[in-house]
Amino acid sequence: MRDFKNRIYREFPLNFIFFKKYRCYYKLTSTNIVLNEFLENDVTDINVIVAGKQTSGMGRRKNVWYSPPGGLWMSVSVPDILTDEDLTIFNIQCGITVAETLTTFIKNEIGVNEKIFVRWPNDLILLNKKLGGLLINMITEGEQKREIILGIGINVNQTVFPESLSDIATSLLIVFKKRLSKSKLLWLILKELDKMFLRLSKGEKWGIENKWQGVSYELGKKIEIEMGNLKKVGRALGIGQKGELLLEDENGDVISIFNGYNLRIENK
Structure with a gap:
């Protein structure tokens, strides 16, 4: 495993059920790649990886994800609590959870009721532009599921986008004209994901079709x-x-x- 210690920005314990420690870097290729390397080498005490910048961020279908400073780029390891049935809707559940968390964050921090929607299956939409997205990466050995990594990217404090993205992407700063705390948003997302994982571990059902009605773009x-x-x-x-x-x-x-x-x- 490559040594990332010289690029560590900070590392803190976490007081959650499923997330025990997070490590933040100034710059990485991809948070998903780094977390996967930890898991492959049985480094299981670090559950969350965050980067100030990604040089090879990944989106769906192996598309490049533009990940400059200012955004929240994170990956979390998913606990082994999912049944095969859970896996089929897990992507949707995560999108709903993050969208609802963002809507609450905007209301609390800015004082406006501006809803974040989800464009099927996992794009986060604000005012008809892409604010972020999620990526589920399932790692297998043969036909057996070994690990699941959830990657999340959110445009928080960026001021500009490349010309190719300026018409389709936005950030919280561009829309609301206010810099926001990425650390606070990170904590809130982990808190709500932790609750969701706990419900899944208890076998609770979501009624996901109804929840989707409230966030679908x-x-x-x-x-x-x-x-x-x-x-x-x-x-x-x-x-x-x-x-x-x-x-x-x-x-x-x-x-x-x-x-x-x-x-x-x-x-x-």
Whole structure:
């Protein structure tokens, strides 16, 4: 394992059930990559990795995630509490939890009721622009699940974006004209994830379809979504019991989409 000690910014214990210690770095390739290396080498006491900047941040489908200073870039190890059934909707559950936490954070810190939405399956949306996203990385040995890492990226205090992103991305600072504490946001997210993990460990059910109604960005709207070489167009009805997107096409047929990307609202 590579030695990251010379780049450690700080390391603190955490007073949560599932998160016991976090380590923060000035700069890393990717928090997911570093946490994976720790887990591969049985360094299990560090549950959370945070970076001030990522040079090779990862999004869905191996897309590069722009991760400059100012954002909150973090990865957490997921405890071994998930059944196969849980895994199918875990991505959606995490997105709902982080979106709701951000909405509360904005209200408490800025005093406005501005809701954060989730664009299926895991994009965080603020005022029709991307504020952040989540990435689930499942590490296997053969056919067996070994580890799960949850990566979270949120644009907090950035002031500008590259030209290629300026029309589609935003930050909390750009929208609300106020610098916010990334440490406080980190703590709140860990607190709510810890609660969610505890509920899952007890076998509690979420009623996830109903929760999705409250945060879905595309619900009831006409959308276009890519599936491999195909594009599907229709009205978003919500999600199914396994977290799949339910789409009503022009013939009135309901399509279940488990793996789609580049979801776009038509006539926004």
